[in-house]
Amino acid sequence: xxxxxxxxxxxxxxxxxxxxxxxxxxxxxxxxxxxxxxxxxxxxxxxxxxxxxxxxxxxxxxxxxxxxxxxxxxxxxxxxxxxxxxxxxxxxxxxxxxxxxxxxxxxxxxxxxxxxxxxxxxxxxxxxxxxxxxxxxxxxxxxxxxxxxxxxxxxxxxxxxxxxxxxxxxxxxxxxxxxxxxxxxxxxxxxxxxxxxxxxxxxxxxx
Numbered sequence: 736x737x738x739x740x741x742x743x744x745x746x747x748x749x750x751x752x753x754x755x756x757x758x759x760x761x762x763x764x765x766x767x768x769x770x771x772x773x774x775x776x777x778x779x780x781x782x783x784x785x786x787x788x789x790x791x792x793x794x795x796x797x798x799x800x801x802x803x804x805x806x807x808x809x810x811x812x813x814x815x816x817x818x819x820x821x822x823x824x825x826x827x828x829x830x831x832x833x834x835x836x837x838x839x840x841x842x843x844x845x846x847x848x849x850x851x852x853x854x855x856x857x858x859x860x861x862x863x864x865x866x867x868x869x870x871x872x873x874x875x876x877x878x879x880x881x882x883x884x885x886x887x888x889x890x891x892x893x894x895x896x897x898x899x900x901x902x903x904x905x906x907x908x909x910x911x912x913x914x915x916x917x918x919x920x921x922x923x924x925x926x927x928x929x930x931x932x933x934x935x936x937x938x939x940x941x942x
Contacts, residue, residue, distance in 0.1 A: 737762070737796045737827075739769040740787045742804045755800040758829050764798060788815075788903050796825035796839055802832065814915050818904050821924050885913065885921050890932050893918055898926030 739759035743750035752771055759769055770787035774780075784805075791797055797819060799805050806812025816826050816838070825839040885893075889911055896907045897918075908918045921932035928936070 737764045737798050738787060738791055739764040739798045740784060740805065741769060741800060742772040744775050758800050759798055762798060762829060791824045793823040796827055798827045800829050802828055885917065885935060887936050890921055890935055893922045894926045897922050897924060
C-alpha cells in the first residue's frame with residue numbers, strides 16, 4: 736500500500752497542495768491516505784509528517800512529489816529514509832532531481848545510496864573540522880566539546896521505547912531530547928544495547 740505526504744511552506748493561502756496531491760492521486764494513492772503540512776520544511780514540528788510516519792507499516796511505500804517536501808536537509812532526509820528501510824518501508828519520489836529514487840527497485844536503492852555516501856562524506860568533514868578545532872583549543876589551554884546527553888535513566892527509557900516494533904526512532908529521540916544519531920550510538924533499532932550504552936549502565940550499577 737502506498738501512503739503519500741505533501742507540504743507547502745506557507746499557511747497564508749498563497750500556496751496550495753493541489754499540484755502535489757493530484758500527482759500522488761494519479762500515482763494510485765487514495766486521497767484519505769495522503770498526509771499534509773503547511774509549514775516550513777526547516778521546522779522540526781510537522782504534525783502531518785509525524786502522523787504519516789506513524790501510519791506507515793512494513794510493506795508500505797511512502798510517496799512524495801519532490802525530495803524537498805520531506806526532509807529539512809540532506810542529513811534529515813537520509814535519517815528518515817534509513818528509518819523507513821529498517822522498518823521495511825519503501826520510499827518513492829515522483830518528480831524533480833530525486834525522481835529516480837524508488838527504494839522498492841534496485842536502481843532506486845543505488846541512487847539513494849549515492850545520497851547516503853555524500854551525507855556520510857559531509858558528516859566526516861564536520862567531525863574532522865570539530866576535532867581539529869578542539870585540538871587547537873586544548874593547545875591554548877581551553878577545553879571544548881559538547882557533553883554527552885545520555886545517562887543511565889535515559890538509556891533505559893530508550894531501550895524500552897525502541898523495543899516496541901512500531902516505534903519511530905525520530906519520535907523516540909525527540910521525546911528524549913536527543914538526536915537520532917545519538918540514540919543509535921547507544922541503542923539498536925530493536926532496543927538492545929550497543930557497547931557505548933552497556934558501558935554507561937555498567938558504570939551506573941557500580942556506583
